[in-house]
Each structure stands twice: as C-alpha cells, then as structure tokens.
Amino acid sequence: xxxxLLEVENLKKYFPIKKGLFRRTRGYVKAVDxxxxxxxxxxxxxxxxxxxxxxxxxxxxxxxLLRPTSGRVLYRGQDLTGLNFQQLRPIRREMQMIFxxxxxxxxxxxxxxxxxxxxxxxHGLYTKKEREERVEELLELVGLDRGVxxxxxxxxxxxxxQRIGIARALTFQxxxxxxxxxxxxxxxxxxxQVLNLLQELQETFxxxxxxxxxxxxxxxxxxxxVGVMYLGRLVExxxxxxxxxxxxxxxxxxxxxAVPVPDPEIKRERIVLSGDVPNPKNPPExxxxxxxxxxxxxxxxxxxxxxxxxxxxxxxxxxxxS
Amino acid sequence: MTALLEVxxxxxxxxxxxxxxxxxxxxxxxxxxxxxxxxxxxxxxxxxxxxxxxMGLLPRGISRIDYGEILFEGQNLVGxxxxxxxxxxxREISMIFQEPMTSLNPVFTIGDQLMEMVLEHTAQPKxxxxxxxxxxxxxxxxxxxxxIMHDYPHQLSGGMRQRVMIAMxxxxxxxxxxxxxxxxxxxVTIQAQILxxxxxxxxxxxxxxxxxTHDLGVVAEVCDRVVVMYAGKVVEQGDVxxxxxxxxxxxxxxxxxSVPSLTEERDQLYSIRGSVPxxxxxxxxxxxxxxxxxxxxxxxxxxxxxxxxxGDHTTSCWLYR
Numbered sequence: 001x002x003x004x005l006l007e008v009e010n011l012k013k014y015f016p017i018k019k020g021l022f023r024r025t026r027g028y029v030k031a032v033d034x035x036x037x038x039x040x041x042x043x044x045x046x047x048x049x050x051x052x053x054x055x056x057x058x059x060x061x062x063x064x065l066l067r068p069t070s071g072r073v074l075y076r077g078q079d080l081t082g083l084n085f086q087q088l089r090p091i092r093r094e095m096q097m098i099f100x101x102x103x104x105x106x107x108x109x110x111x112x113x114x115x116x117x118x119x120x121x122x123h124g125l126y127t128k129k130e131r132e133e134r135v136e137e138l139l140e141l142v143g144l145d146r147g148v149x150x151x152x153x154x155x156x157x158x159x160x161x162q163r164i165g166i167a168r169a170l171t172f173q174x175x176x177x178x179x180x181x182x183x184x185x186x187x188x189x190x191x192x193q194v195l196n197l198l199q200e201l202q203e204t205f206x207x208x209x210x211x212x213x214x215x216x217x218x219x220x221x222x223x224x225x226v227g228v229m230y231l232g233r234l235v236e237x238x239x240x241x242x243x244x245x246x247x248x249x250x251x252x253x254x255x256x257x258a259v260p261v262p263d264p265e266i267k268r269e270r271i272v273l274s275g276d277v278p279n280p281k282n283p284p285e286x287x288x289x290x291x292x293x294x295x296x297x298x299x300x301x302x303x304x305x306x307x308x309x310x311x312x313x314x315x316x317x318x319x320x321x322s
Numbered sequence: 323m324t325a326l327l328e329v330x331x332x333x334x335x336x337x338x339x340x341x342x343x344x345x346x347x348x349x350x351x352x353x354x355x356x357x358x359x360x361x362x363x364x365x366x367x368x369x370x371x372x373x374x375x376x377m378g379l380l381p382r383g384i385s386r387i388d389y390g391e392i393l394f395e396g397q398n399l400v401g402x403x404x405x406x407x408x409x410x411x412x413r414e415i416s417m418i419f420q421e422p423m424t425s426l427n428p429v430f431t432i433g434d435q436l437m438e439m440v441l442e443h444t445a446q447p448k449x450x451x452x453x454x455x456x457x458x459x460x461x462x463x464x465x466x467x468x469x470i471m472h473d474y475p476h477q478l479s480g481g482m483r484q485r486v487m488i489a490m491x492x493x494x495x496x497x498x499x500x501x502x503x504x505x506x507x508x509x510v511t512i513q514a515q516i517l518x519x520x521x522x523x524x525x526x527x528x529x530x531x532x533x534x535t536h537d538l539g540v541v542a543e544v545c546d547r548v549v550v551m552y553a554g555k556v557v558e559q560g561d562v563x564x565x566x567x568x569x570x571x572x573x574x575x576x577x578x579x580s581v582p583s584l585t586e587e588r589d590q591l592y593s594i595r596g597s598v599p600x601x602x603x604x605x606x607x608x609x610x611x612x613x614x615x616x617x618x619x620x621x622x623x624x625x626x627x628x629x630x631x632x633g634d635h636t637t638s639c640w641l642y643r
Contacts, residue, residue: 050509157597187364188536192580192593199590214509217539221582221591244584258514260539262581264562272518273511276479 560635
C-alpha cells in the first residue's frame with residue numbers, strides 16, 4: 001500500500017483562556033482534542049460538524065497556520081509540527097487553502113493580477129514574463145476571462161471571487177487543498193458551478209481535498225470519505241456511502257436526520273436533539289455527546305469512548321459498539 | 323374564501339445615486355389563513371424587500387413603492403401613515419429575522435424587550451405583562467423561563483435567541499408571521515428544533531406564515547405553497563407538491579437540480595450558467611433568458627406572460643404559451 005499523502009496523529013489544539021491582572025491561564029478551550037485521520041492521494045475527505053466543533057481549527061492546524069498543542073501532522077512522511085517558517089515555505093507551495101468568504105479573503109485594494117502575482121513574488125519563483133503568463137493561465141483554468149486581470153475584487157460577484165480564490169490556491173500546482181466552507185456563502189446555482197469547477201480541477205491535477213463544510217448534502221456530493229466532528233473530537237469517519245447509509249454514532253444519526261430534504265412527499269422520522277452544544281471551555285466528562293445523546297449509558301458519563309472499527313473502513317467513537 | 327393577505331402587482335424601487343432603480347416589479351401572490359407560503363429565490367431577487375414592504379419597514383428616502391397594493395384583510399397597507407402602521411405591526415403582522423443577535427437589543431434584558439411589546443400595544447398592567455411574557459417563553463420551549471427574563475441576549479445561544487424572537491413575534495397573537503431566513507444562521511440540529519417549533523406554533527396559534535428562504539429543503543418541509551422569485555419578479559408559484567414534482571419554469575427546474583441531494587447520487591451537479599443580471603442593467607424580455615437553455619428569440623424581446631398550468635400553479639414563461 002502506498003503511503004498516505006497526509007497523516008494526522010492525535011492532533012490537539014488548546015487555546016488558553018487568560019483572565020485577571022496577570023493574564024494567568026485559567027483554563028483551555030479544547031478546540032481540537034485528539035483528532036487522527038489519514039488522507040490518501042487523490043481522495044476528498046469531507047469534514048462536517050456544527051459551528052464550534054473545531055473543523056476549521058483542524059484545517060488551520062494542519063497547515064501550521066496555527067501551531068498544534070500536541071500531536072503530529074505528517075505530510076508525505078515528514079512531520080510539519082517541528083518545522084520553522086523557513087523550512088515550511090517550500091512545503092506550503094504544495095498545500096493550499098481556499099477560504100469561505102470570498103469578500104474578505106481578497107485584498108480589495110489590489111487588482112486581480114496583483115493578487116495572483118503576489119504568491120509568486122513572495123516565493124521568488126519564475127521570471128517576470130513567466131509570472132504574467134501564469135496569471136493568465138490561472139484565470140483561464142478557473143473559467144474567467146483573461147481580460148479581467150486588471151479589475152478589482154468589488155467588480156466581481158461572489159461566485160467569481162471564489163474562482164479567483166481558487167486560482168490563487170492553484171498557483172504552485174499544489175497537491176493538497178484545504179477548502180474551508182468554500183461554497184457556503186454562495187447561492188445555490190452558483191454553488192453548483194463552483195463545486196463542479198473544484199471537481200474538474202481535481203481530475204485534471206490529481207488534487208487531494210480536505211473539504212470542510214457544515215452542509216451535509218454538499219459534503220455527500222463532493223467527498224469520497226467523510227469525518228464527523230463534535231466538540232473538538234472526531235466521532236465517526238467512514239466511506240461516504242457507508243456513513244450516509246448506515247451511520248453508527250448517535251450524533252451522526254441525529255445530524256443526518258435533521259437535514260431538510262427538498263421533497264415534500266418524504267416525511268422522515270426525525271431525531272430532534274434536545275439542548276445546545278455544550279461550551280467547549282467546559283466540555284462534558286466522558287463522551288462529549290452524552291449530554292444530548294438519546295442512548296446515553298452509565299459508562300458514557302465517565303469514560304471517553306475510543307475509536308473502533310465497526311465495519312471495514314468505518315470507525316466510530318461510541319460505547320454502544322465497544 | 324378571501325385571502326388573509328393579497329399582494330397585487332407590487333413595484334418597489336431603490337435609489338441609486340440620483341435615480342430610482344426598480345428592484346421588485348409586478349409581484350403578486352396571496353396568503354390564505356392558516357397557510358404557510360414560502361418565498362424562494364437567490365440573493366437579490368427581491369424576496370426580503372417584498373416582506374419589508376408588507377411590514378411597512380422599507381427604508382425611507384432611499385426606497386419607495388411605485389405601484390401596487392398590499393391588501394391585509396381587505397385593507398390596503400400601501401400609503402398608511404406610521405401611526406396607523408404601528409397598530410398593525412406586532413399585533414396583526416409580525417416578523418422574525420435571520421440573525422437573532424442583531425434584532426435583539428444588547429443592553430436590555432429579554433424580559434424588558436418582551437414586555438415592551440405587550441405594554442406598547444395593550445393596556446395590561448406590568449405584572450400581567452410579565453406573566454404573559456413568561457408564558458410565551460414557555461410556549462416556545464425555553465427552560466427556566468422566569469430566570470431567562472432577567473438575562474441579556476448575549477447570555478443565550480443562537481437557537482435560544484431565535485426562540486425568544488419567535489416568542490416576541492407571537493406574543494400578541496398576530497394573524498400573519500413573516501419569517502425571513504429564520505434558520506439560516508443556525509446549525510442543522512438547532513434548525514430542526516426551530517422548524518419543529520414553527521410547525522407546532524402554526525397549529526397552536528392559527529397563524530399564517532410567510533417563510534422567506536433560499537433553502538429548498540426548508541421549503542419542502544414546512545410550506546403549503548411556494549412563490550419562486552427571480553430578479554425582482556415572480557417566475558412561478560403553486561402548491562408545494564406541484565413546484566417540487568412538476569416544476570415548469572426553467573429557473574425553478576435549474577434551482578431544484580443544482581441542490582446536492584442526500585438521497586440520490588449524481589456525478590456532476592447541474593449548474594445554471596452565468597449569473598443574475600444587476601437591477602440597473604435588466605435586460606428586455608425575460609430576465610432569465612440569457613441563462614436559459616430553452617430560450618427562443620421572443621424571450622429576449624418580450625416579457626413572458628403569466629400562464630396557468632393547473633389550478634393555482636402558474637408560471638411566467640414563453641415555453642407554455
């Protein structure tokens with residue numbers, strides 16, 4: 001078997017809560033709490049969960065935009081967590097990010113040309129002429145007219161801006177792209193255009209995606225495998241079909257049943273969870289989901305469930321199966 | 323049976339620099355009593371502007387109603403003075419918004435804000451207003467309602483705040499509730515709670531609901547009838563089953579096909595090419611023509627008429643002429 005492109009091992013990211021006169025640390029928000037998974041070359045792993053579950057922090061910590069508290073991030077076998085800024089730079093060309101909000105992730109005072117030139121300048125790659133050519137190539141790749149290069153971001157619609165963000169991420173022919181809610185700010189019809197573009201690019205350049213989103217239907221359409229997060233922990237991860245057809249973790253089951261289906265004739269049995277997600281400053285003992293779980297047992301309150309393989313390729317962290 | 327609300331040929335324009343640019347043009351629909359009508363469309367299609375017009379909340383000075391009428395129980399609301407409108411808002415028609423944090427005042431307690439509504443509109447003594455507000459909070463499923471009365475909005479979660487907004491909107495038992503993207507800012511599991519609550523409320527309070535949303539799943543789940551808007555116009559409307567099972571307008575069809583599905587699998591999503599024209603740059607003829615796969619020469623020249631498909635299922639498209 002080939003080596004996975006990315007391995008995340010026991011990744012933790014705690015944010016200290018500082019209070020009082022001397023800014024003493026009074027506790028931690030455990031944004032990412034012991035998350036492990038692997039990403040094979042060419043696949044798309046969808047990461048879903050509700051707001052505050054740590055899915056975006058996971059993405060940023062993998063890229064070392066945030067330094068992890070502990071754990072390892074192996075990119076093609078090399079651990080990124082110990083590397084300094086200089087050492088990371090060449091690796092960063094191969095791992096890029098696409099952001100949610102195409103309005104705030106493009107500098108409004110720069111032309112599209114300059115936005116696309118900047119990464120090449122920073123990395124000191126290519127001659128001037130090659131750079132200009134690359135800009136036009138990139139615009140063409142994402143389906144924009146090369147004549148738009150001298151316009152400013154405000155002249156574009158949300159969908160077009162997201163295309164510019166994608167073009168920028170493609171500058172150095174990356175292998176891994178972490179897309180953090182790339183379509184959630186877009187209207188449905190435009191969302192479909194951008195998803196199709198990302199899919200085409202994946203086929204052309206053999207890209208590997210970590211696709212972070214909260215919309216379960218979008219994730220199902222787009223991913224090959226899906227991981228579900230709750231309160232900083234990965235609760236279930238499996239092949240897409242298996243996860244959507246036979247979810248094992250009670251949280252995954254509730255989440256899937258909560259999605260409204262655009263068909264007025266389907267009336268589904270819905271599991272409505274009571275209450276809210278607990279505060280990550282003070283997560284529940286044992287299984288983080290036990291406060292809302294319809295099948296909570298005694299052991300769930302005290303012991304954190306380990307990840308177990310319930311079916312080949314389907315892992316879930318729940319005491320029901322241990 | 324007369325409709326509770328009837329919007330007829332409504333035209334709204336917004337000012338841009340010196341001129342007024344039409345943003346809603348000739349919108350007509352009705353809401354029967356105890357009915358939930360969904361208004362769907364993408365950003366900028368005029369769905370929120372239409373609902374603000376019904377509430378009499380269009381921003382003054384920069385927008386105006388050029389033409390048309392809004393009949394609520396037979397009374398035309400267009401042109402009412404702000405005094406007259408105040409008697410209707412909250413009491414007869416009320417509204418909940420997308421972002422419950424920005425629609426609650428951060429410096430007053432939940433109790434203050436709930437009671438203000440009751441005290442403004444009725445002659446109840448304060449004590450009774452308090453009791454009534456606590457009851458309302460209990461009805462929308464808020465635990466520890468009496469304690470929450472003394473809390474500030476920031477102390478509550480998003481889902482709780484939306485419950486407070488719903489309690490406030492319903493506290494005078496209005497006949498019509500307008501919900502503008504009420505669950506868009508919420509997580510799916512919380513969205514499920516709120517949708518469930520809205521269904522239950524509709525039955526308990528006999529309220530009609532206008533549900534404004536871009537989420538076709540939400541529409542299918544809660545609405546009886548659907549109005550589809552595109553670029554300031556209604557392109558199709560009808561019974562929810564008719565719209566989802568037998569959509570006729572190419573825009574409605576495209577919209578339904580571009581949603582990824584939980585139940586079936588497709589290799590590629592259908593996508594509508596191009597983007598919505600800008601209000602100051604509206605093409606002649608059908609506004610969807612440039613993005614439409616079935617466009618004929620006449621589509622680019624003449625506006626399509628409204629055609630009846632079956633019963634109250636209508637669409638504005640040259641294909642069915």
